[in-house]
Amino acid sequence: MILDVDIRHRQGGFALDACFQSDGRLTALFGPSGSGKTTIVNAVSGLVRPDHGRIAVQGRVLVDTKNDIVVPKHKRRIGYVFQEGRLFPHLDVRYNLLFGRWFTPRGERKASFDHVVDLLGIAHLLDRRPSTLSGGEKQRVAIGRALLADPHLLLMDEPLASLDEARKAEIYPYIERLRDEGGVPIVLVSHSVAEIARLATSVVVLSEGQVIASGPAAEVLRHTGFFAQSGLTEAGALIEARVSRHDEAYDLTVLQARAGTLSVPSLLHPVGTSLRVCLRARDIILSLKAPEGMSALNVLPGLISSIDIGEGASVDVQLDCGGDPVVARVTRKSVEELGLRPGVAVHAIIKSIAFDPEALGVTGGENM
Numbered sequence: 001m002i003l004d005v006d007i008r009h010r011q012g013g014f015a016l017d018a019c020f021q022s023d024g025r026l027t028a029l030f031g032p033s034g035s036g037k038t039t040i041v042n043a044v045s046g047l048v049r050p051d052h053g054r055i056a057v058q059g060r061v062l063v064d065t066k067n068d069i070v071v072p073k074h075k076r077r078i079g080y081v082f083q084e085g086r087l088f089p090h091l092d093v094r095y096n097l098l099f100g101r102w103f104t105p106r107g108e109r110k111a112s113f114d115h116v117v118d119l120l121g122i123a124h125l126l127d128r129r130p131s132t133l134s135g136g137e138k139q140r141v142a143i144g145r146a147l148l149a150d151p152h153l154l155l156m157d158e159p160l161a162s163l164d165e166a167r168k169a170e171i172y173p174y175i176e177r178l179r180d181e182g183g184v185p186i187v188l189v190s191h192s193v194a195e196i197a198r199l200a201t202s203v204v205v206l207s208e209g210q211v212i213a214s215g216p217a218a219e220v221l222r223h224t225g226f227f228a229q230s231g232l233t234e235a236g237a238l239i240e241a242r243v244s245r246h247d248e249a250y251d252l253t254v255l256q257a258r259a260g261t262l263s264v265p266s267l268l269h270p271v272g273t274s275l276r277v278c279l280r281a282r283d284i285i286l287s288l289k290a291p292e293g294m295s296a297l298n299v300l301p302g303l304i305s306s307i308d309i310g311e312g313a314s315v316d317v318q319l320d321c322g323g324d325p326v327v328a329r330v331t332r333k334s335v336e337e338l339g340l341r342p343g344v345a346v347h348a349i350i351k352s353i354a355f356d357p358e359a360l361g362v363t364g365g366e367n368m
């Protein structure tokens, strides 16, 4: 197990009671403001000492209050990347990066400087001072500095929150590479379901200091009810698809998933690239018959596997489309009127516009 957390902690009027395990290469902690994400991250890094409980990282116990174990912060080998990079302004990028190693025992310095620099695409920045870097570049250097300390876990507390959408889009591919090739598991605090849909392999959802869901990203994200307080509109199914061809005449790219073929606005990824696609539940409508005379390009036949009835007018209809899970958020009224129930064959109709290039991530193939 990469991360095993079972802690209780009180601060002011707030009570945290969090229990979850994660084996993911990138675990996202999601929840509304004040739900306890930073408190958990601080307890793992050693900035906060939980009142009760246990924390283990890669099998190594960092906190076990029953047995009076509290490993000091500097011995935990946890990398931390803050919202604002916190680089040393008087050192150039090279020395900021090298600073990361100083606290790691010599025999345990395994991360290769050149590999980390290459992974994060910062070779051309090595002689520059932080004040001359863009926000995204600063964050890449901050991530590099943390990695060069050979951490057992990398904590990222909303590392992209201060960046605009364009800068975020620039840095996502580096986080994907880090997840797939970096060799260090990551915990990412995020407010954005779109970001989680793109990056996470596991998700922990918090609400008022409690864990309300945790598990593989594809499993958690397709239950939109977990995201009711914020991010409901972005939740949906994660599926893997390969670029099968580019249709230049119509500026479209055709993807092949187990569920069927999907046409999306033209992508730059070469044929054969494996992509993670988020099919947002709110962008899908269901039809009992194969639609005709419709402008929607993407129609996936499937069988209803279950219906999640929660509070309110909407429900999640979970489908099995050729082995890919797909979820549609529809009204309870439609469920009744169409006679939807498990086992019924339907067609999921997805508007081409539902494929947001920002929600498409390159996947190493084992990240779902």
Ligand SMILES: Nc1ncnc2c1ncn2[C@@H]1O[C@H](COP(=O)(O)OP(=O)(O)OP(=O)(O)O)[C@@H](O)[C@H]1O
Pocket (backbone or CB within 6 Å): 011, 012, 013, 014, 031, 032, 033, 034, 035, 036, 037, 038, 039, 040
């Ligand atoms: N030192 C403290 N003393 C008292 N209360 C605190 C302290 N630090 C945090 N809190 C409270 O604990 C709760 C959880 O805070 P935390 O920062 O973990 O939430 P969060 O989910 O990370 O929120 P955000 O997304 O806004 O960063 C909040 O209600 C906060 O006001």
